[in-house]
Amino acid sequence: MVLTSYQDSLSRAMDVVANNVANINTTGFKRHDIKFESLVNRPTPAERIVFGVDRGTYRDTSPGPLYNTGNPLDIAIQGPGYFQIETRNGVRYTRGGSFQLNAAGEIVTGNGEKLLGDGDQPITVPDDAQDLTIGADGIITVKSGTGISVTQVGKLKTVTFADDQDLQNAGNGLYATTQRPLPDTKSVYVQGVLEQSNVQAVNEITKMIEIMRTYQQVIRMLDNEHQRQSTAIDRLAKTTA
Amino acid sequence: MRAMSIGATGMLAQQLNVEVISNNIANLSTTGFKRSRAEFQDMLYENLRRVGSPSTDTGTLLPSGLQLGLGVKPVATYRINAQGNLLMTNNPYDLAINGRGFFQVQQADGTTAYTRAGSFQLNQDGQLVTADGLQIIPSITVPQNATSVTINSSGQVVASIDGQTQLQTLGQLQLATFTNPTGLESIGNNLLLETEASGSPVVGNPQAAGFGSIIQGSLESSNVDIVSEITNLITAQRAYEMNSKVIKTADDMLTVISQLR
Secondary structure, eight states: OHHHHHHHHHHHHHHHHHHHHHTTTOTTOOOEEEEEEEEEESOOSSOOEEEEEEEEEEEOOOOOOEEEOOOTTBEEEESSOEEEEEETTEEEEESOOBOEEOTTSBEEOTTSOEEEOGGGOBOBOOTTOEEEEEOTTOEEEEEOTTSSOEEEEEEOOEEEOSOGGGOEEEETTEEEOSSOOEEOOSOEEEETEEEOOOOOHHHHHHHHHHHHHHHHHHHHHHHHHHHHHHHHHHHHHHHHO | OHHHHHHHHHHHHHHHHHHHHHHHHHTTTOTTOOOEEEEEEEOOEEEEEOTTOBSSTTSOBOSSOEEEEOOEEEEEEEEOOOOOOEEEOOOTTBEEEESSOEEEEEOTTSOEEEESOOBOEEOTTSBEEOTTOOBEESOOBOOTTEEEEEEOTTOEEEEEETTOSSEEEEEEOOEEEOSOGGGSEEEETTEEEOOTTTOOOEEEOTTSTTOOEEEETEEEOOOOOHHHHHHHHHHHHHHHHHHHHHHHHHHHHHHHHHTOO
16 A cells, blocks of 8 residues: 555656656756655554655756847846736746747747736837847847837836745646736846756656666565565465464 | 656657758758747646645645646747848849848749749849749849849849940839748748738838848858757757657556566
């Protein structure tokens, strides 16, 4: 019983590692880790059985390496902030800064959902804009008209949260939360650069081996226990006979 | 075992990544080619214990849930419209666009396609056409007795005609720009088509506000950067290997179970 509960948890731990490795090239992805906890069942002094259970996965929020793409609408956040994305189900948050323009000139994600800038409004880039530049402070300027004058078309806005772990993965690189977003004063922006996934291959492979070995041990113990029981039954049968 | 199918999504994603990279490398010396990049996102999550749900009846909340991600999926291969290098050819009908804009050409079915590849030639009627014989819009006809054709940076086409002292204006080249050029659909042969995502074309003269200028005797080479493509290829291949390791480990774990009596 104890062993099977742990074996179950191990196979889930493997799933978490698999998801990390699968997202090794996903922009802005944060690796997950699983946390084990011993669950004490029937905690009387006489019999104490401890179950190993996985109680939760937590997100490693350390920043990922930056990767130069040369695309003016690829934006990396250096700092703790999240971009706000307007989706059909309400505002979602993301670290993945790979944006494009839609037909109306608004800055959108790869799924066509609008990025919310300063004042929680979508940012629109005018039709004849050239040389879109995003400063470290998030101010977006373009050259429009005959190309001499520089106009500001908007400002990026990112938010932070009191508890990063409370952000729930909504898929598509987005997070959902019921927390109230706080203004972000620490982040700076880098244009033409994307934050890569913070998954480190070495760590994941090592973890995979570790899970595999533990798994084998658990099974071996199960096997031993099975043999011990059958031997016990055998011997008991002999003594009574 | 979810790890198996999660590993499979990872392998599929990296395979697509390699396909995109190999297309970039294959088009290393294609005139006017713009490189693409595959973009990935994480898939849906399975919530085994939802974050923030009450853990006791005294109002304590779970600080982190038990969420299992189900892998990765490719979402977009987007074109990076950075300017390519200009290559001098000294051919009078080789035109490069420096800045925003696309040449418009008329397809066989009468619709307009857009291209950055400005290697034009003359057809039997003296009209300016692409290598596939598609006419440029607005059409330019060079008379047979023209000795030299000059196209200036704002797209005016003038020719000196045998026996005339005055230069003759043959026409005006025009460019089309789009709000979202990444949204144009590639159809091969260096041609792009308008889509709902690209917005409608805005047509104007080169060098006007928001339009690039024309450089005669040059071609825009592809904007593929071979060093970064090869680096990406290596990364993609390694990621592919890692994902196969995941599947192998999951398989080993299943083997261990099957050996259990």
